[in-house]
Amino acid sequence: MDSWIVQTKGLKKYYEYGGNLVKALDGVDFTVREQEFLSIIGKSGSGKSTLLHMIGGLDTPTAGEIIVDGRRLMGMTKDELTIFRRRKVGFIFQSYNLVPDLTIYENITLPVELDGRHVDMQFIDEILEVLKLTEKRNALPGMLSGGQQQRAAIARALASKPAIILADEPTGNLDTASSHDVLGLLKAAAKQFQQTIILITHDHDIAQLADRIVRIEDGRLAKEQILMVQNRSSTSTDLSASGGDGYAEK
Amino acid sequence: MDWFLIVTTAAALAVTAAALWNMHRMKKEVFLFSDQIEQALDYIIEGKEFQETLESTSDTLWGKCSERFHRVSHIHVQKEAAVLKEKQQIKELISNISHQTRTPVANIKLYMEFLQEEPLSEQGGEFLTHLCSQVEKLDFLLQSMVKMSRLETGTIQIKKERTNLNETIAGALGEIVPAAARKQLTLSVSCDEGLNIIHDRKWTEEAIFNVLDNAVKYTAPEGSITITVVPQEIYTRISIKDTGKGIPLERQAEIFSRFYREPEIHDQSGIGIGLYLSRKILELQDGYIEVRSHPGLGSEFCIYLQGD
Numbered sequence: 001m002d003s004w005i006v007q008t009k010g011l012k013k014y015y016e017y018g019g020n021l022v023k024a025l026d027g028v029d030f031t032v033r034e035q036e037f038l039s040i041i042g043k044s045g046s047g048k049s050t051l052l053h054m055i056g057g058l059d060t061p062t063a064g065e066i067i068v069d070g071r072r073l074m075g076m077t078k079d080e081l082t083i084f085r086r087r088k089v090g091f092i093f094q095s096y097n098l099v100p101d102l103t104i105y106e107n108i109t110l111p112v113e114l115d116g117r118h119v120d121m122q123f124i125d126e127i128l129e130v131l132k133l134t135e136k137r138n139a140l141p142g143m144l145s146g147g148q149q150q151r152a153a154i155a156r157a158l159a160s161k162p163a164i165i166l167a168d169e170p171t172g173n174l175d176t177a178s179s180h181d182v183l184g185l186l187k188a189a190a191k192q193f194q195q196t197i198i199l200i201t202h203d204h205d206i207a208q209l210a211d212r213i214v215r216i217e218d219g220r221l222a223k224e225q226i227l228m229v230q231n232r233s234s235t236s237t238d239l240s241a242s243g244g245d246g247y248a249e250k
Numbered sequence: 251m252d253w254f255l256i257v258t259t260a261a262a263l264a265v266t267a268a269a270l271w272n273m274h275r276m277k278k279e280v281f282l283f284s285d286q287i288e289q290a291l292d293y294i295i296e297g298k299e300f301q302e303t304l305e306s307t308s309d310t311l312w313g314k315c316s317e318r319f320h321r322v323s324h325i326h327v328q329k330e331a332a333v334l335k336e337k338q339q340i341k342e343l344i345s346n347i348s349h350q351t352r353t354p355v356a357n358i359k360l361y362m363e364f365l366q367e368e369p370l371s372e373q374g375g376e377f378l379t380h381l382c383s384q385v386e387k388l389d390f391l392l393q394s395m396v397k398m399s400r401l402e403t404g405t406i407q408i409k410k411e412r413t414n415l416n417e418t419i420a421g422a423l424g425e426i427v428p429a430a431a432r433k434q435l436t437l438s439v440s441c442d443e444g445l446n447i448i449h450d451r452k453w454t455e456e457a458i459f460n461v462l463d464n465a466v467k468y469t470a471p472e473g474s475i476t477i478t479v480v481p482q483e484i485y486t487r488i489s490i491k492d493t494g495k496g497i498p499l500e501r502q503a504e505i506f507s508r509f510y511r512e513p514e515i516h517d518q519s520g521i522g523i524g525l526y527l528s529r530k531i532l533e534l535q536d537g538y539i540e541v542r543s544h545p546g547l548g549s550e551f552c553i554y555l556q557g558d
Contacts, residue, residue: 118289118292120292123296147483161295177480177482177483178482181483184536184554184556191536204502205540208502208503209538
């Protein structure tokens, strides 16, 4: 039995927009296994980003439950959520958000230092090596290409040894070749450091790097969930099919 | 009276100073303590054995925990060793199976060859032909299963060496030429001849061959297969493009799963393991594979290898 690291139950997010009720998420039940690389694909407005934000504690659901690495996110206070994000989750966004006046190395260690924790220099060196940034450690972000900056952002996400990496369209600003370089390295790094990745994308090529692909449409998981090569021997998935059916009418 | 005041003030000051000093010392010890715990945990997370410090026999906060950290770390390392031993046993089992089945299968094939030279009734000859093709299938299946379990249990040693990529591709092409010739397919390669990248020659050749094998299988006669190699900043991309029937979007990810067969071609030989193996081989080398395709417009498989 594989252990899971993220689980959502009946997750819903409704909000009002221009007088209309928007159902960004409409009953999502799914499970992410430990050390799995999961892609969530869907068109813009399908609710995929909302889902990722919920898992990362950046947004609160209207109803439903999220459990990440044994912690229920619903009952947490704002301060608890902040610390949760800092320690358990590594974020990678479309924009790199590197501090322009700090070197790559300083940028990477910054979150760990801000958290008042010990910087494991040997570990940082390993991350730089895996992401092919060793030579760029003392460079400033402005001197790097987009792909290199995004790799630095990945290194920063990995530095605090989070339980999961959440990537929201991380290659949105990159050309095809750089996108493949960046995601290939993300996959290699996650494998080496035994991390779980949830990747959001609208791009089928990129989604294929994952072990499993989940499609989201109109705030629900689409029935068709493509199973890819499993790292472990399990042949079926414990991902329950779109359980949203019962919730919509309520 | 004045003296009394001075003495009490001095005493109070001394007490305060002592208390502050004490607090400072405690704070320092606590900080040191949490630092040391973090370092020890980092060790354990990385699977290295944490060595007890000299302090384990001293009466500090850290001293009280250091010994137990050492124990936890030791247990962790021991368990890892047990897992490794189990893997070793699986490896032996697999190699036994592959070794012990090889001889009987080879013998069956041999006797069937003898039988083909014997006079047989028409029906007898037909049965024999079926028997031969089934044995071929069994042989192929056994070999693939052994390969697959070796890759899955990580008992295959990937030997990464800086070698010529062109030669690796040529090796895979050499194997596919007869099948491609039978279907009159045009094969073309564009690759910088001097391109040397770090990869495992034998297994990469197998990964490329499996993709080519599929390309040949799904491309109609007189079609073409084009291989293009493009070095990128980090990865080198090997693109294998065919003019075959293409794959619908919803099946594109599934084709890499184990024992997947295209629904329309169950009459063709094969067991649906080639692309699965290719993907596995590339993952072991920190590379990956992906497909782009439209039904009717052919497929393009891209293999990405980390060159340096």
